[in-house]
Amino acid sequence: MARTSPIEFMRQVRQETSKIVWPSRRETIMTGVMVMIMTTLLGVFFVAIDTGFDFIVNSLLRLAA
Numbered sequence: 001m002a003r004t005s006p007i008e009f010m011r012q013v014r015q016e017t018s019k020i021v022w023p024s025r026r027e028t029i030m031t032g033v034m035v036m037i038m039t040t041l042l043g044v045f046f047v048a049i050d051t052g053f054d055f056i057v058n059s060l061l062r063l064a065a
Contacts, residue, residue: 023031
């Protein structure tokens with residue numbers, strides 16, 4: 001494996017960094033809003049599933065008692 005000098009490595013890093021396309025401010029905000037919406041929806045979904053299972057388990061336990 002060929003070794004790269006630290007100077008050459010830094011030049012390559014700078015060259016690769018210049019190829020990055022950063023999202024715009026609007027895209028970043030929209031992505032953040034979508035993450036918050038999806039997190040909230042998933043939280044509500046899992047609370048509903050947990051409540052349903054809790055009801056079922058407690059109903060079965062009441063029948064056994």
